[in-house]
Amino acid sequence: MNPDTVIDAVSGVFMVTGALMSLAAAIGLLRFPDLMSRMHAATKPQVLGLFLLLAALGLQMRTWSVWPVLLVAWLFQLLTVPVSAHMVGRAGYRTKHLHPELLSSDELEAIVQRAAQKAARQAATHGADDDEAGR
Amino acid sequence: MMQTVLTVTAVVLSLAAAGAIVRIARGPSLLDRVLAADVLLAIFGAALCIDMAANRHLNNLMLLVAISLIGFVGSVTVARFVADRREGVRES
Numbered sequence: 001m002n003p004d005t006v007i008d009a010v011s012g013v014f015m016v017t018g019a020l021m022s023l024a025a026a027i028g029l030l031r032f033p034d035l036m037s038r039m040h041a042a043t044k045p046q047v048l049g050l051f052l053l054l055a056a057l058g059l060q061m062r063t064w065s066v067w068p069v070l071l072v073a074w075l076f077q078l079l080t081v082p083v084s085a086h087m088v089g090r091a092g093y094r095t096k097h098l099h100p101e102l103l104s105s106d107e108l109e110a111i112v113q114r115a116a117q118k119a120a121r122q123a124a125t126h127g128a129d130d131d132e133a134g135r
Numbered sequence: 136m137m138q139t140v141l142t143v144t145a146v147v148l149s150l151a152a153a154g155a156i157v158r159i160a161r162g163p164s165l166l167d168r169v170l171a172a173d174v175l176l177a178i179f180g181a182a183l184c185i186d187m188a189a190n191r192h193l194n195n196l197m198l199l200v201a202i203s204l205i206g207f208v209g210s211v212t213v214a215r216f217v218a219d220r221r222e223g224v225r226e227s
Contacts, residue, residue, distance in 0.1 A: 012140040015185055019144040019151075022178045026154025029174060035166055038158075042170050045151075045177040053184035060188040069193075073200050080207035084173070087214035092166050095217055 007059050014056035021049030035097040039085060046081045050074060137189055144185050152178050169213045176206040 021044045028041020054070040092098060093108060100106065155178060158171035180202050183195040 008136060011188060012136060015140050015188060016143055016147070018181055019147040019185065022151035022174075022181050023147050023154075025174050025177070026151040026158075029158040029171055030154050035164070035170065038167065038170055042174045042177075045174065045181060049177065049181055050184070053181055053188065057184055057188040057193075060191055061193070066193065069196060073196065073203075076200060077203050080203060084207050084210040084214070087211045088166055088170060091214040091217045095164075095166070097164055097166055 007062070011056040011059035014052045014059070018045075018049045018052035018056065021045045021052070025049075034099045034102060035092040036089065037102070039089060039092075043081065043085065046077065050077055141185070141189050148178055148182050148185075165213065165217055169210050173206050173210050176202055 025041050025043075025045045028044075029038050032038045032041055051074055054074055058067050058070050152175060155171045155175040159168050159175070162168040162171055180199050183199050183202075187193060187195050
């Protein structure tokens with residue numbers, strides 16, 4: 001068993017596993033009930049799947065010089081995916097695209113409530129000022 | 136062996152792309168569609184990667200980075216758009 005065959009086998013396993021990550025994301029998209037759980041499924045091909053496929057590519061090229069480029073491509077994905085996931089998740093929370101009964105804990109709830117109370121109090125005091133100015 | 140791997144990954148990625156497209160078509164809200172489009176883009180990236188690995192070239196690497204950049208900009212823009220519109224509705 002020469003090393004070439006071993007490297008081929010490892011990269012083949014990586015490729016099939018990386019493709020299965022995409023399939024898992026698609027199944028999760030189809031079966032999960034709300035936006036937050038679908039976001040959980042969608043991350044698999046974006047991070048682990050891409051890592052496995054880039055590793056397979058690096059193994060197939062049989063040279064060390066491509067690894068830094070592949071690492072940069074993966075790190076770039078690793079930097080951008082959390083930002084877009086954060087934006088989508090925040091927009092989803094604000095527009096009520098979630099089933100609150102499915103959440104095990106909702107840390108944002110208390111903060112939103114406090115901000116809403118503060119806004120209501122400010123509106124009440126401003127309203128009183130307006131009344132006095134009217135009289 | 137590489138032929139077998141290519142066949143298996145082609146079938147798996149086709150199924151995954153079909154699932155993502157079904158979610159884009161059905162998706163109850165705009166954000167679900169954005170998420171599914173992001174996954175579809177990731178599947179395209181995976182297909183590009185597998186093509187490069189199987190044929191041992193690096194021609195698609197810049198395209199891969201460009202695709203992930205487009206997905207990032209697209210989903211952030213749409214998320215901002217959705218949030219702004221809802222805020223405007225609540226304030227008015």
